[in-house]
Amino acid sequence: MKSGDSATIDVPDSTASGGATAKGKGVTVVAAPRAGGWNKGVAIFDFILRLCAIVTALAAAAAMGTSDETLPFFTQFFQFQASYDDLPTFQFFVIAMAIVGGYLVLSLPFSIVCIIRTHAAGLRMLLLVLDAMALTLTTAAGAAAAAIVYLAHNGNPNTNWLAICQQFGDFCQKVSGAVVASMVTAVVFVVLVIVSAMALRRT
């Protein structure tokens, strides 16, 4: 353990005379054998993961939000156009990924505090709980959009829902990219939750 670490073991002198009769009161023992450096590394890894997740979450929201295609032919009454606005699931996707991206940006300062104070267990606990919720939101948005994208690509003959990707190829490609980005975000969140739990065990 380096001398610069803040892990200290406060053992009152009474333990020498009192023997093994410690009652758990007044004895504040912070036991962290060589956990300081490990915890700092984990906290930095956590911070980098958050940066990656911000990029993928906002990329997903932006790709979906700008997906818009107007076909080059039109009739007198109707112009053929596809946009994410047409499907409520895609609207939910944009909102959910924007919320997740915003949460991630707001969580960065807390992650930095975890790098500086490696033994902030309460803060890590808070981040873990919020990460688990953000993971749920990301997965829900991604899975719902994936179900609709699959339908747009393949259609379903049993329910007479026709595929629309023959006509709106660019739209489908962009939407599919957004779904992939949201799935990457979900994987990063799973890693974040696992890393937080491991760090929590060592604090």
Place this chain on the structure above:
Amino acid sequence: MKSGDSATIDVPDSTASGGATAKGKGVTVVAAPRAGGWNKGVAIFDFILRLCAIVTALAAAAAMGTSDETLPFFTQFFQFQASYDDLPTFQFFVIAMAIVGGYLVLSLPFSIVCIIRTHAAGLRMLLLVLDAMALTLTTAAGAAAAAIVYLAHNGNPNTNWLAICQQFGDFCQKVSGAVVASMVTAVVFVVLVIVSAMALRRT
């Protein structure tokens, strides 16, 4: 702290003379003031939550798997029938919820071990990681099925996907019930992850 608890504080005699020069080696300090009873309560709560999740997960899989409706009229060439087999998303839902139910049943013995040995941090860690993954799978299945169910109820005029719930009312009702059950399972999993993290902090 009760005398029956296994928390011990081994402080070698050299610390009295060595002062504050403890190097973190050889000093194995297990500090757990009054955490034993709290941890046992949490472990029992964890076990009960798992039982609830088993019921909801298997109910979701069963409701979806048995959803099948044949309309009372038919033409010479065609009989109108709806089943979960017709939509790949619903097939995924049944498989995913069955996997989650199976995992939950298999995790029960580990949960019981956590009740008996309240300081098994490694086991709790394993359960937390697996719970986070099961949460992801449950949410994905539930959200994807919810997107399709919404489409079946309301249709989408922009893509010419017509609602099928006017014809297949019973089918839609059963499928919606399955989606609600999967959402309840997801909520239970979020609580499980939070409880595990809190218990991990105290071990």
